[in-house]
Amino acid sequence: MIVPCYNEAARLQQKKFLDFRMGNCDLRFLFVNDGSSDETQSVLDAMSAQGLDRIASLRLRNNVGKAEAVRQGMLHGLKDNPDFIGFLDADLATSLEELPSFCKVMEVDPAIVLVMGARIRLLGRTIERHTARHYIGRVFATFASIALRMSVYDTQCGAKLFRRTPETSSLFAQKFISRWVFDVEILARLAASNCDLGFAAEFGITELPLMEWRDVHGSKVKFIDGVRAYADIVRIGWRYRRNRKSARAESAVSTKHIHSAT
Numbered sequence: 001m002i003v004p005c006y007n008e009a010a011r012l013q014q015k016k017f018l019d020f021r022m023g024n025c026d027l028r029f030l031f032v033n034d035g036s037s038d039e040t041q042s043v044l045d046a047m048s049a050q051g052l053d054r055i056a057s058l059r060l061r062n063n064v065g066k067a068e069a070v071r072q073g074m075l076h077g078l079k080d081n082p083d084f085i086g087f088l089d090a091d092l093a094t095s096l097e098e099l100p101s102f103c104k105v106m107e108v109d110p111a112i113v114l115v116m117g118a119r120i121r122l123l124g125r126t127i128e129r130h131t132a133r134h135y136i137g138r139v140f141a142t143f144a145s146i147a148l149r150m151s152v153y154d155t156q157c158g159a160k161l162f163r164r165t166p167e168t169s170s171l172f173a174q175k176f177i178s179r180w181v182f183d184v185e186i187l188a189r190l191a192a193s194n195c196d197l198g199f200a201a202e203f204g205i206t207e208l209p210l211m212e213w214r215d216v217h218g219s220k221v222k223f224i225d226g227v228r229a230y231a232d233i234v235r236i237g238w239r240y241r242r243n244r245k246s247a248r249a250e251s252a253v254s255t256k257h258i259h260s261a262t
Ligand SMILES: Nc1nc2c(ncn2[C@@H]2O[C@H](COP(=O)(O)OP(=O)(O)O)[C@@H](O)[C@H]2O)c(=O)[nH]1
Pocket: 003, 004, 005, 006, 007, 008, 034, 063, 064, 065, 066, 067, 069, 088, 089, 090, 091, 093, 158, 218, 219, 220, 221
């Protein structure tokens, strides 16, 4: 699991990461220190020293934002050829105890390539989110699903798990155009790749309602980031819609060629 960290020295719950075991599964954490200016690196070094080879850190010299920090971490982690690889917020708003369910979804259905945590307030689940953030999030999700033309409920939950395939690796090859809503961009890239392969846009993607999620105090997302997020959806929708259109046009041309050759 890739854990992006920007000035997280005070929020990192070291013991939870150090103590967490997942049955017989070989689970490793790669913390990406996103150019933090606090004591994050010393905390990560101390954790790596106690976590044997289960905990490592990647230090980025400058603060590049969550999207690029996650991308760098994913590219690094993929070199170890894991079966599954994903990312998770450092504040453990999604708790580590949720991870086995993510893996189970992958194991049950080999067609699934992406499991996304979804914060849905159902009876019997504990989803604690500030009311304002909840409603702003719902409006955002609605715009995101329109832009993606995909009925997704929660693009912004910080917990996502991917199956390692050549396609998933290529999702992280290029820099994201958005600093915060790169999750929407990942979905747009997956949809484009699915369409190229002749599948439905949402093929292989599933949302997993979480049992517990808690808004953790100390978010560094500012109001202006929220405004930028809406502008980013428009840019992503425009950019990837064009890609999807040109992919469809290319496949129509090649089909025409095949027909005229036969
Ligand atoms: N705010 C912020 N978070 C970053 C950055 N780079 C990585 N992160 C990480 O992104 C995750 C989510 O951040 P958080 O402030 O909890 O956002 P929120 O839960 O969406 O309000 C945390 O693990 C952060 O440490 C960055 O440049 N700024």
